[in-house]
Amino acid sequence: MSASLNxxxxxxxxxxxxxxxxxxxxxxxxxxxxxxMGASELVPVSFAxxxxxxxxxxxxxxxxxxxxxxxxxFNIPAWTNNGLVSLTDENIRxxxxxxxxxxxxxxxxYAKLGCRTVWTCAPYQLPGGPVLGDHIVVGESNAVSFYxxxxxxxxxxxxxxxxxxxxxxxxxxxxxxxxDAGRRAQILFDxxxxxxxxxxxxxxxxxxGTFIGQSAGKQIPAIDALDPDAGEDALKAISAAAAAAxxxxxxxxxxxxxxxxxRQTAFAGLDPVKRVPVTLDTLSAARRSLTSASDGPVExxxxxxxxxxxTEFADLVPMLQGRKINPATKLYISTSRHxxxxxAQNGWIDALEKAGAEIIVDTCTYxxxxxxxxxxxxxxxxxxxAWYAPGMLGVEVCFGSLAECAExxxxxxxxxxxxxxxxxx
Amino acid sequence: MAVLQARVLYEGTADGPVLWLDxxxxxxxxxxxxxxxxxxNNHPQNxxxxxxxxxxxxxxxxxxxxxxxxxxAIRLGTAPRAVIMQAGDANVMIGAxxxxxxxGLICPVLELSGAGFASLRxxxxxxxxxxxxxxx
Numbered sequence: 001m002s003a004s005l006n007x008x009x010x011x012x013x014x015x016x017x018x019x020x021x022x023x024x025x026x027x028x029x030x031x032x033x034x035x036x037m038g039a040s041e042l043v044p045v046s047f048a049x050x051x052x053x054x055x056x057x058x059x060x061x062x063x064x065x066x067x068x069x070x071x072x073x074f075n076i077p078a079w080t081n082n083g084l085v086s087l088t089d090e091n092i093r094x095x096x097x098x099x100x101x102x103x104x105x106x107x108x109x110y111a112k113l114g115c116r117t118v119w120t121c122a123p124y125q126l127p128g129g130p131v132l133g134d135h136i137v138v139g140e141s142n143a144v145s146f147y148x149x150x151x152x153x154x155x156x157x158x159x160x161x162x163x164x165x166x167x168x169x170x171x172x173x174x175x176x177x178x179x180d181a182g183r184r185a186q187i188l189f190d191x192x193x194x195x196x197x198x199x200x201x202x203x204x205x206x207x208x209g210t211f212i213g214q215s216a217g218k219q220i221p222a223i224d225a226l227d228p229d230a231g232e233d234a235l236k237a238i239s240a241a242a243a244a245a246x247x248x249x250x251x252x253x254x255x256x257x258x259x260x261x262x263r264q265t266a267f268a269g270l271d272p273v274k275r276v277p278v279t280l281d282t283l284s285a286a287r288r289s290l291t292s293a294s295d296g297p298v299e300x301x302x303x304x305x306x307x308x309x310x311t312e313f314a315d316l317v318p319m320l321q322g323r324k325i326n327p328a329t330k331l332y333i334s335t336s337r338h339x340x341x342x343x344a345q346n347g348w349i350d351a352l353e354k355a356g357a358e359i360i361v362d363t364c365t366y367x368x369x370x371x372x373x374x375x376x377x378x379x380x381x382x383x384x385x386a387w388y389a390p391g392m393l394g395v396e397v398c399f400g401s402l403a404e405c406a407e408x409x410x411x412x413x414x415x416x417x418x419x420x421x422x423x424x425x
Numbered sequence: 426m427a428v429l430q431a432r433v434l435y436e437g438t439a440d441g442p443v444l445w446l447d448x449x450x451x452x453x454x455x456x457x458x459x460x461x462x463x464x465x466n467n468h469p470q471n472x473x474x475x476x477x478x479x480x481x482x483x484x485x486x487x488x489x490x491x492x493x494x495x496x497x498a499i500r501l502g503t504a505p506r507a508v509i510m511q512a513g514d515a516n517v518m519i520g521a522x523x524x525x526x527x528x529g530l531i532c533p534v535l536e537l538s539g540a541g542f543a544s545l546r547x548x549x550x551x552x553x554x555x556x557x558x559x560x561x
Contacts, residue, residue: 029522033515036434036536056490057458057497062527139489159489159516161496161523247487391466392454 004040005031011042014169022072022168029165030173037156039173047130047153048078048167049123051139052160053110055084055103063161064109067168074114078167079123081140082307083107086362087119088337107362119362120336122236122307124151132258135178137166141247142306142384145239148250150232152258154178157249177250180268183259185222185252188272189215192224193279198423199227203287203401205234206383207424208278209241210286213248215276222266226253233309240306241383245289284424290386293396295414297328299376300395301405302365304334305385312402313343317351319406325356326412330374332358332365357409379414381405426560429541431509433557434518435525437533439507440552443545443561444478446470452498452520453490461503479551480505481542484512495520499530507533507553511542535559 013019014027034042052060084103111117118126121140124147130136132152138144139158147153156176158166166172176182189212191199198204212221221242227234230253242248252260260266303316316333325331333352335343340361343349349359365385379398380386386399398414407415447469450456455465461476475498485491495517498504504524508517513536521532533553537545541559545551548561 036513036515036518051489056493059496059500060493063523157489159491160493162519
């Protein structure tokens with residue numbers, strides 16, 4: 001079937017079963033994927049972010065157990081994405097359902113398979129990860145986009161099981177975003193019409209990412225230009241929003257991201273196939289697509305999709321320190337254990353919990369049973385959360401800045417910073 | 426009778442009624458493996474049951490969760506008998522491969538581009554051979 005696939009001795013040995021049945025099956029999956037993707041070579045990979053640890057039914061558990069019992073063990077760093085439940089405080093939040101039990105069992109199986117159990121959708125916030133030019137395997141859509149764009153590590157979006165197979169064998173099909181030709185920018189987003197004052201706001205990056213996701217199609221976008229000082233949270237916001245709203249797996253921020261020091265380099269010397277102006281009108285439309293609810297009382301404020309960063313905690317704490325969240329409103333902050341522990345060292349977790357916030361680790365408010373019962377209005381600072389929640393959770397969403405979310409949590413109803421939105425109303 | 430030659434992504438034989446989807450589908454989030462029913466409110470065939478069909482669709486979209494949705498549906502017996510995509514990708518095939526390994530259940534996956542694909546739109550019944558022939 002894939003007579004044209006060149007396998008080195010290492011891969012051929014795995015395929016023949018010389019390294020046991022687990023690696024044999026894993027290499028069969030990688031080989032089949034290479035054929036489906038039209039790849040004629042495999043490329044060694046140095047890092048994997050495993051998405052198959054997120055429970056999606058019994059087949060996930062059976063697959064992980066099969067691999068474990070067949071002797072599988074990750075030989076490259078393999079970090080875990082969110083689980084469906086939190087392993088730290090399940091008594092509070094997790095109903096004793098088959099789903100919660102299966103989710104916990106699955107997470108424990110990936111720990112036994114040798115994963116580093118970071119349980120985060122933002123693994124790039126942790127030290128020791130991949131660097132520019134590394135070939136890696138990632139499945140979580142925001143992390144695929146962030147690693148490609150902001151780090152310059154190379155990954156396609158790997159679906160469940162194939163992420164595990166590539167991680168276990170240490171090889172992936174050499175195609176798409178693993179190749180130079182597959183990474184060059186194709187479509188140019190011109191931001192020169194956007195006022196500089198708006199470009200300093202956190203909402204800008206979420207709205208820009210959403211618009212790019214809606215407009216880029218299958219083409220790789222480049223943003224001309226992105227502030228050279230735009231921080232990691234800004235790049236996270238663009239990555240997550242563009243991936244959610246349109247499936248963007250790689251993008252360039254000209255003047256900011258590592259493969260785009262200038263327009264020439266980003267486009268590999270070629271002309272953009274299309275130029276798209278970013279205007280106040282397009283950003284207003286993106287804003288409307290992230291808000292399904294009118295202003296009013298808020299049942300929940302959801303922060304941290306993707307996981308809240310150390311710098312986001314630093315921004316949030318002064319907004320809530322010494323204040324009290326409205327008793328009718330829940331404020332959830334999803335983050336990783338790593339970032340939570342760093343924030344705790346500064347006393348920030350204490351301060352936020354005293355204000356009435358709940359910190360959720362290992363999982364996400366978006367998936368967690370924590371929000372299953374919520375049917376009211378939700379406010380979030382995350383485009384990704386706002387994009388998916390109305391369809392998948394059946395809640396009404398208001399998108400706002402971090403400061404608006406904090407103030408809304410205290411007041412118990414949507415609060416708007418009129419200055420912020422003057423240009424976008 | 427017409428015979429169409431497809432590219433085999435996962436081999437197997439099947440026959441059954443053709444179900445044509447107008448748009449790509451995500452098998453995680455857009456499809457419920459417990460019932461075999463499309464649950465994506467934005468999909469034109471929302472509410473249709475895929476169980477037991479020869480499923481013909483443009484491709485998959487969205488989440489990398491599709492392999493898990495496919496494998497789970499095959500495990501539960503709610504899956505299509507075969508999947509024919511205009512733009513093949515690894516995701517459905519990986520789900521089928523894992524399901525055969527774990528449960529011994531086979532769901533062939535084929536890619537059929539060009540004019541042959543459109544000709545399936547109004548097909549009633551189809552059968553699939555392990556060499557990738559689709560007999561309508």
